[in-house]
Amino acid sequence: GAGVSQSPSNKVTEKGKDVELRCDPISGHTALYWYRQSLGQGLEFLIYFQGNSAPDKSGLPSDRFSAERTGGSVSTLTIQRTQQEDSAVYLCASSFPSGGFQETQYFGPGTRLLVL
Amino acid sequence: AQKITQTQPGMFVQEKEAVTLDCTYDTSDPSYGLFWYKQPSSGEMIFLIYQGSYDQQNATEGRYSLNFQKARKSANLVISASQLGDSAMYFCAMREGQTGANNLFFGTGTRLTVIP
Numbered sequence: 001g002a003g004v005s006q007s008p009s010n011k012v013t014e015k016g017k018d019v020e021l022r023c024d025p026i027s028g029h030t031a032l033y034w035y036r037q038s039l040g041q042g043l044e045f046l047i048y049f050q051g052n053s054a055p056d057k058s059g060l061p062s063d064r065f066s067a068e069r070t071g072g073s074v075s076t077l078t079i080q081r082t083q084q085e086d087s088a089v090y091l092c093a094s095s096f097p098s099g100g101f102q103e104t105q106y107f108g109p110g111t112r113l114l115v116l
Numbered sequence: 117a118q119k120i121t122q123t124q125p126g127m128f129v130q131e132k133e134a135v136t137l138d139c140t141y142d143t144s145d146p147s148y149g150l151f152w153y154k155q156p157s158s159g160e161m162i163f164l165i166y167q168g169s170y171d172q173q174n175a176t177e178g179r180y181s182l183n184f185q186k187a188r189k190s191a192n193l194v195i196s197a198s199q200l201g202d203s204a205m206y207f208c209a210m211r212e213g214q215t216g217a218n219n220l221f222f223g224t225g226t227r228l229t230v231i232p
Contacts, residue, residue: 033219042120042207043161045219056218089159101149101213102168105220107161 002026004108006092012114013082021077021111025094032075033093033105034067043091049075050097082115089113119143120208122223129198130231136183137193137226139208147213150191151220152182155205164206167191169213195228203230 005024013019025032034046045059049069060066064082069075079086089112093105121140129135141150152164167175167182175182183192195202205227209220 031218035219035222040224042222042224043209043220045221048218050218059219091161093161101147101211102166103149103211104151104163104166106163107153109158109160112159 004092004094004106006090006108006111008111009109010112010114012116014116015084016081018078018080019082019113021079021090021113023075023077023092023094023108025073025075025092026096026106029094029096029106030072031095031097031103031105032069033095034075034077035091035093036061037089037091037110039088046077046090079113082113084115087113087115118223119221120210120223122208122226124226125224126227126229128229128231129195129202131200132197134194134196135198135228137195137206137208137228139191139193139223141189141191141208141210143189143210143212145212145214149211149213150182150184151209151211152180152191152193153207153209154202155207155225157204161207165193198230200230200232203228 030051032049035043048056064080067077089110091110093107095103095105148169150167154162165177179196181194205225207225208223
């Protein structure tokens with residue numbers, strides 16, 4: 001079946017503008033994650049959604065970052081008043097809950113954000 | 117403290133040879149899962165192999181095997197019979213089962229280059 005999809009693939013924006021990044025998880029996957037990967041670095045957790053539960057926002061770096069998930073499927077990550085340090089690849093992952101630490105997350109291709 | 121440490125920024129291997137990519141982890145949680153992902157230049161994170169903390173045997177998936185040494189807290193990835201298509205970044209990651217954290221913790225990665 002189809003994997004995790006993300007759009008846009010690339011986004012160039014000016015400092016101070018807002019951006020929206022979209023993630024469409026694998027069908028049937030109730031868990032959805034957003035990560036950020038800065039150049040040459042590992043992945044940094046941002047936010048986690050599981051079904052209808054309140055999201056885990058513990059990784060969001062500032063209040064300029066927010067995310068929502070509508071209908072338990074598609075998710076949008078919004079960055080307000082973008083800064084140059086927000087430039088990174090934003091990766092979305094989804095998983096089917098199998099119980100805690102055993103869940104395998106499947107990733108999308110990412111959105112490369114460049115803030116000028 | 118870093119939860120996942122990958123000490124090899126870059127590795128080279130001759131085509132058809134085997135290579136070991138190192139990963140050590142730090143957790144006090146008795147329940148955890150260890151994952152390896154491959155990230156080619158296209159940017160997508162591809163799941164390779166999983167090892168659970170209670171698994172008695174080392175995980176294997178085709179040419180990939182995980183050398184799990186629990187007492188040393190290491191989870192090295194072994195790639196046998198390297199192919200040119202194995203050239204990529206490789207990330208080790210961990211998910212803890214009892215701390216309440218929902219996300220994967222990633223290392224900084226190892227760039228593998230397969231030489232023809």
